[in-house]
Amino acid sequence: MTTRKLAVISAGVRVPSSTRLLADRLTEATVAALRERGVDADVEVVELREHAHEVLDAVLTGFPAPGLRAAVEAVTGADGVIAVTPIFSGSYNGLFKTFFDGLDDGVLAGKPTLIGATGGTGRHSLALEHAVRPLFTYLRSIVVPTAVYAAPEDWAGGADGVAPLDQRIARAAGELAELVAARPAPEVVDPFADPVVSFAELLGGR
Template identity: 60%
Template structure:
């Protein structure tokens, strides 16, 4: 069986960062459900802070450097994508948006995407619906129904209401992403990038995508 490619894009700026922590927990949850479905998967994590200068250069020149080109290729070949951004000025960060600005049109078309964000206050949780979901809908990705937001207070001790709610959302979102990756025909295709063109030619009925989200 050809491995499914799970790519994780995180826009945290500090080391360590709550953004990376949330990305890791979402990756773990998704991997558990992929394993339960007996699907082999590879995981690649992209730390955007490591590519900040290359992204800026790409925006100005129109050409990516070799390292950024490899990262963009990995995202283009992904069978599933987890994206996590810190909230800046009530929206996604500039670094996060700039990375997706350098992608070619239709790079993420029909790719299952799990969106997530971190912030200091629960009041910014609507960034998921007002900013991230419209962005990836515009990019023609298939965004899983459950989005995950983690405020500072959600990183409490086990048993705290906020922590338990976060755990439940992470688990549900991971399950939904794994289900869509399983249903996505690109998962059985070659990983040389040729599956992207084939994926663009096939439209998956909404009813089929919805059925894939139901636990088996």
């Protein structure tokens, strides 16, 4: 099996967090969908809550602190991204936006991305389409068609007229897995593959 890297960004601010729960559900479904396609997944989860001060410092200074650098590298080096935010006042929260504001321009270009959100009411579900999706479109990510929003009633079994949460998660995960599996495998460079240059040739090139 080939291996692809997944970066999972959770911007929940409480513990326990429904945002992290949704991120975990989306990750599990994506890993399973990749496995069905003959692809193994190397998953790295970034809890932005743990880096809140460093996220702000990175925007102010232009440089991520050591603790945040690994999180940034996880995102920039991933073959696919799962990004989940709580919805505050009808949009993504400030921690989520500030983290992505601090990334270098172009690092998410062409990267398959699944977006999700949680909120206290189903009335905020369109925030994924009017706020979160435009953010990643601006960053030139390839955002999968299905975005997943989870309100309290979704965890409790769903609401009339809304597809069950499990079905939406499975559909979105399949869309992301399809894009990630189609990405070319990273080229492996053998550091010992270059021809050996003799000492005489080195002297002759002075």
